[in-house]
Amino acid sequence: MSKIIEIRNATVYRGDTKVFEGFNLDIERGQSTAILGPNGSGKTTLLKLLSCELYPVVAKDSYVRVLGRERWDVWELRNHLGIISSDLQSEYLGYVPGRDVILSGYYSSIGTYRHQRFSPEQYQQAKKVLQNLGIEELKDKTFATMSTGQQRRCLLGRALVNSPENLILDEPTSGLDLKATFQYLETVRRLIRQGRTVVLVTHHVHEIPPEIKRVVLLDRGKVVTSGAKVDVLNDDALSELFDTPIHLVDANGYYQVLPG
Ligand SMILES: Nc1ncnc2c1ncn2[C@@H]1O[C@H](COP(=O)(O)OP(=O)(O)OP(=O)(O)O)[C@@H](O)[C@H]1O
């Protein structure tokens, strides 16, 4: 099986902060994974390694390979990795209407530009994505005038329009109401069943759909545990990770947490 990401002995800085030191992690293709950790544990930093927005300090025996390669043209990589993050949401251009947000996925751009050309098939596909996500009413609404959840759903559409094999999600349901959360989770489940690999980065246990079977616990830049979800997720491990008593409840393959 080929790997989506292979991180070996990586040291990574954000500004002056050393986030990772001697960090190792592998994610195989087809092995949808949830990466769980408290605020500041390094989740978004890890995601930036995946999207080649950050590189590790150059050192012997140290590398980060994304889809088997250490160097990527960022635009080319984005055809293989659909990424949705709150950074993207805050940087996205406000005057772009919903339909064009979806279309911008073809160029991985944060808006559409006059020089970009779209084929009739691409327009058709954008329309289909709007329908599938139940957001046709957003097609003419500008990004700046959408609610947080509406923006989030448009960005999901943007990531899906290209049918990337892999999807990287950073706290995807934050800001979504219950219906939108459930729709979002159903979409993610469907994508995994269709054979996509999803890497979900979160501190919300309820965001992990049953189809994600592997969990990595991250704490202060270190992998604390990684393995099968049923083995990794338990009261003790989560209480330790989040430094507060936690009681985990399992319901139909989903999890919820309560104060311990
Ligand atoms: N631009 C930056 N400059 C300096 N330090 C940073 C920067 N961005 C993040 N950090 C630091 O890097 C560490 C990891 O941050 P990161 O954003 O990866 O955490 P996270 O797990 O995504 O947290 P959250 O759950 O709050 O999103 C933190 O200690 C943070 O303070």
Ligand SMILES: [Mg+2]
């Ligand atoms: Mg983060």
